[in-house]
Amino acid sequence: MRQTLRRSCAACAKSKHSCDLRTPRCSRCIKRKVLCAYANEPLTAAPAASGSAPGGSATPSPGPPLDGSSALNNYRFGSLDPFDSYPQTRLPRQQVQRLIHSFLHKIAFEYYPLDLNATSNPFLVSWWPLALGDPALFHVSLQTACLDEELLAQKGFQSSEILMADSVALLRRKVQDDSMAIQDGTMNSVITLAAIEFGKGNIQVSEMHVDGVKRLVNLRGGINSVRQTSPLTARMVSWYVEYGPRRVSMIVTGLPQFETQNDVGIGDGVPTPSEWQIDPTVLDSNLSHLVDVEIDKEVENVLIRLRSIFRRAQQVSLQPTRLHDLSCFVIHRLMLSAPEAAEPRSASSESIRLATILYIFIIQGPTYYSHAVIFNTIVSRFMESLGELVPYAHSSNSLFVWLLTVGMVASQGTQHYPWLAGLARDAVALTHVKSWNGVLALLKVVLWLERPQSEHIFRPHWEVILSVENMEHCEIGRASHLPQPL
Template sequence: MPMNPGRRRLPPGREESALTKPLDVSVSLTDCTFGSLDPFDSYPQTRFPREQVQRLIYGFLHKIAFQYYPLDMSTTSNPFLISWWPLALGDPALFHVSLQTACLDEELLAQKGFQSSELLMADSVALLRRKVENMSLAVQDGTMNSVITLAAIEFGKGNIDVSQMHVDGVKKLVNMRGGINSVRQTSPLTARMVSWVSMLIMGHPQFDTQDDVGLGDGIPCIPEWQLDPTALNDLSGFNNIDVDYDVWNVFIRLRSVLERSQRMPFSPTQLHDLTCFVVHRLLLSTPNTETPSRHQSPNLFATQL
């Protein structure tokens, strides 16, 4: 069958499918009293009343997005609004997970139990299990966003074992995509979320870093990291410092990068990426840090979700 020349081809992680398209049963947001930022005027079907769903959408777009990414408080550039939310509107699993974050916040404040968020958790897990049964759906950005968010939610509840199983699952998804740097090519936000949250939950880095010239499939360094660190650095006062080479290398490169930033300030996302890279590099240099495995099994069991 000839291909439709007008069909838009999407990069890995953004493939269209029956699960990622908005469901046929959609609800208009044009009359939403909360002033929703929904750009598609529709959202996937849930088991909850329309008014409750719209309230949770409002909570996510106006509160949770900025709590999750306080580095950018602008509604026109916050990555949870311009990157995450459009994916959620086309991905029922991610949509349910996103609502769950707003629902938990709402129920924590109300102190009347967690009935709705528990139902959303059950529905989120069921939808995710359907996705991971299909290889092309399993490696999508939205799937990884969903799994790592569920890991964070379970960690916050004190369910450490379940949280760590989610981390193991998302690590396998990342490996199936070719590494964390490959994920970053389609969704920098997904790569940041996965690397940060997995490290916090497991207590040590779960992904390697690229080398100083930007080679490898690990967490990427910013371009300024690759420049000659001695060009702007007067290191005469540090010659007698007795530190390991790996730590010294991070020190002189970071000092050089920060010197350059005095002339051309970094954006919040650049600072975030730099911090993520440096923290991972330093923690990976310690003797007791477990090095991330590069040869994990590609099998992803539904029980890990």
């Protein structure tokens, strides 16, 4: 017979704190470096083997796959918390338990694929403990899992509408109190609601939430001030506010919502990464191959510093969070360097600026929320600039090959791709490149981050082009040996 119905660990129960029920140790015990002992099997433990002997202990599983299907199939609906040690909702208890499980095992990793470790993923070790003590954030967190289920089921948004109504009501109470309005949980809730509303097609409501979180950021003293105490919150806000659904209008005006700090880290804007502040001349950052190319000073500065950072990364690799911070900073900086509508525009500089933004998006990948809208808008702008540059492409073959490579990956599946592939075949003929290694050598001359997945992203496009090119050369070679007509 159980000695207690309590499910939280002994340390959390003694201090009367919410326990996130992680195994083998909850995040609070990990942070405090204390023993984590559960009186009963916690929510995140694996079910016991069906054929185990009476009294045998269950063995924790290494965790379900990220698609969440196995997690939900193996979930035991009888494993409920009798004291409901999480904020109450209007949904049935079993549904809440299922949504919690989905958030912990699927949503957390989809929102933050930079860290697939359950003991360090910030949505598990930082966000979730906060949500257990914040009813508004808890409701919003459940909404992410609920919306995921409802989108798959295609039967409407009944449950998520209930959660949405209660989330908004709870948030209204919080924002009426200035001290509560600027809490991390409040900001996390508002920016996530913006993403949820966009996912449901409610663009105007999403924009309203974005405006709200911008005001909260200002109350906190700017995005850099938020970053000092809440890195996850700052990253989410800066990523979504700039690259979320409403950023089509930002692209038109060329005005991001947040400034960036300068190169040495001074200012209240998006923080300058430490890697950025290292003198880029320490390593070879020679751009002599672009000497005949007209390029804006700010774009050139970004290109030089990125080349230097990527070269250093060959010795000490960039950790995912460092790359994420660098990506956010670079995209902001390049957005800010967009030429004014009335200013004369250099096709080469604009092509490099837009291609660099696309390249950073590609190597970073989607994080928190989809950046498809702004990405596709930039692709269209890039195609316009590249079209103006094509007549002069021969002046810098390595640059042109790099631009085409980024363009092909970015435009895959669009109407632009065949045109770019045709230009790539012409470029191969000019450069006499016969293999992917030859193409890669040209890419490294301009900008290239050595990562395991880089070749998997870019190489297939060139393999197709090179195979066709080599086949044509073979056909020409065979034809040259045929008897010539008299």
